[in-house]
Amino acid sequence: MKIKNNVKCFISMIAIILYPSMFMYFHNMSEGHFIEILPSIGKNLILAVVLLVAFSVLFRNIRKAFLTSEIALLLFMNFNTILGAIKKIIPGMRKAYFFVIVAVILTIVFSVIKRKINEPENICTILGIVFFVLIVFNLISSIPQILTNNNKTAVSQEENDIAEKRFTGDKPNVYFFLFDEYAGFENIEHYYDYDNQEFSDFLTQRGFNISYGSHNTESIWTSTIVPNILNLSYVASDDIYSIDNMARSENAYLYQLFANNGYQINMVNHLNTFSDTNCNVLNYKQKKENLSTYVLDNGIWSEVDSFVSWGKQKLSGNSNDYYTNLSDVLTIMENITDYTSDSKPTFTFAYAECPHEYFTFDADGNRIAKEDETNWKDKSIYLNQYKYITKCMERIVEDIQKNDPDSFIILMSDHGARYPHWQVDHYGAKAYDASVETLYMQNILNCFYYKGEKLDIEGMTSINTWRTVLNTYFGTDYEMLPAPEGFKASTGF
Numbered sequence: 001m002k003i004k005n006n007v008k009c010f011i012s013m014i015a016i017i018l019y020p021s022m023f024m025y026f027h028n029m030s031e032g033h034f035i036e037i038l039p040s041i042g043k044n045l046i047l048a049v050v051l052l053v054a055f056s057v058l059f060r061n062i063r064k065a066f067l068t069s070e071i072a073l074l075l076f077m078n079f080n081t082i083l084g085a086i087k088k089i090i091p092g093m094r095k096a097y098f099f100v101i102v103a104v105i106l107t108i109v110f111s112v113i114k115r116k117i118n119e120p121e122n123i124c125t126i127l128g129i130v131f132f133v134l135i136v137f138n139l140i141s142s143i144p145q146i147l148t149n150n151n152k153t154a155v156s157q158e159e160n161d162i163a164e165k166r167f168t169g170d171k172p173n174v175y176f177f178l179f180d181e182y183a184g185f186e187n188i189e190h191y192y193d194y195d196n197q198e199f200s201d202f203l204t205q206r207g208f209n210i211s212y213g214s215h216n217t218e219s220i221w222t223s224t225i226v227p228n229i230l231n232l233s234y235v236a237s238d239d240i241y242s243i244d245n246m247a248r249s250e251n252a253y254l255y256q257l258f259a260n261n262g263y264q265i266n267m268v269n270h271l272n273t274f275s276d277t278n279c280n281v282l283n284y285k286q287k288k289e290n291l292s293t294y295v296l297d298n299g300i301w302s303e304v305d306s307f308v309s310w311g312k313q314k315l316s317g318n319s320n321d322y323y324t325n326l327s328d329v330l331t332i333m334e335n336i337t338d339y340t341s342d343s344k345p346t347f348t349f350a351y352a353e354c355p356h357e358y359f360t361f362d363a364d365g366n367r368i369a370k371e372d373e374t375n376w377k378d379k380s381i382y383l384n385q386y387k388y389i390t391k392c393m394e395r396i397v398e399d400i401q402k403n404d405p406d407s408f409i410i411l412m413s414d415h416g417a418r419y420p421h422w423q424v425d426h427y428g429a430k431a432y433d434a435s436v437e438t439l440y441m442q443n444i445l446n447c448f449y450y451k452g453e454k455l456d457i458e459g460m461t462s463i464n465t466w467r468t469v470l471n472t473y474f475g476t477d478y479e480m481l482p483a484p485e486g487f488k489a490s491t492g493f
Helices: 002-026 034-059 062-077 079-089 095-116 120-159 185-192 197-205 222-231 242-247 253-260 291-297 301-316 321-334 379-403 419-427 434-441 462-474
Strands: 174-179 264-269 346-352 408-412 446-450
Touching: 002 034, 002 062, 002 120, 002 291, 034 062, 034 095, 034 291, 034 301, 062 079, 062 095, 062 120, 079 095, 079 301, 174 379, 185 379, 185 419, 185 434, 197 379, 222 242, 222 253, 222 462, 253 264, 253 346, 264 321, 291 301, 321 346, 321 379, 379 408, 408 462, 419 434, 446 462
Parallel strands: 174 346, 174 408, 264 346
Antiparallel strands: 408 446
16 A cells, blocks of 8 residues: 555655646647756756655655655745746845745745645645646647647748749859847937947948838847848737747748859857757857757756856856856857858848846956856946957957958847836836836837948837848848837836
């Protein structure tokens, strides 16, 4: 009988471990692969074993240890999800406070189970049934969605010939740089009282066309905006899971378009943020996101990884991986002409998660203090990194115009500085007026160069800027797309 009860508890724990990874897989079967969830299952299994051993020592009763471990697992596997929900109600909640709350909850659970629960296997059985039912339910419910997505994809590919256009005339090299959260001219003046006129003058003197009033109005989130840009259409929205939106960067239409016209596709992919299928990735191998990443980021493992990274840095005295990766990416960008093909034209998409946090540099490119890496309260932190990235862009432009003067250079950002959003999210500030502030946050950098030629792009979205450039210089005939409105990307909580 004891063995049977122990087996019930064991099966129950397995169901709890499997559920979040299986949920992620079932809802992303058309984009992800089963093997991607194995790391999250493995890590959560390790966590379960550690908890079970610890509580077995404390209880000296394996079934009570199983029950307590399962409750602890539910808390730890959803640590950041629960914290995020609490922060929406109590904006001032901090991780340190939440750790204390979790510790108190587990102490109470331990005491109740030790003193009051005589047959813990019954509760374990109920938990096991619930999570197995949830797994089966999600499996069944995902099947119609997969069929629908496949049908939509087939229709889209029949009706949408974005990637099938054929270029006319010359085929110059094309360099497309996208800097995450780089404020547009309106944005930086509105939130930071900073006039970026010096950069504007630099670009003008270098023959660039500049839009001062461009906005990507569909969102303030990279996971929505960039897949849209890379596909030259609105394939992603804030109504869709971010992982599904990011999956739309897989073999995006912009890559296909240039590849179909004989271009080599180069990519600088900071933190491996976007899919690099069929791209020649120039930067060093970095942390790649997959289905497990999303599962583990919701739980305690992200905090464990941060602690381990911090410990390694303290022991070695070396810079952290983020600083090193970003420095490498910027160095490659500043020497981007070294990577073009000698045998065919080259299209390069170069992305840097900067001046987006983590804040890394001061205005002169020196490393800032670690405690300021996410500091949005002190406006000088973002502004100084913004100034440094502006200098990097100037060096990029100088390199290309010196070594590849007849090429296209497109400089963009996905959205501007989201100052009011981070004040609410990080510091519990009062909700802002989304109908006013969201449009400022959506103000972007948008400019391009081609041999000093003039083309009016003022006020265009990133997608329409690309379509205009392609129509004007490459002989395509794309229609301009109306920009989505509604300010649904953020409501200030």
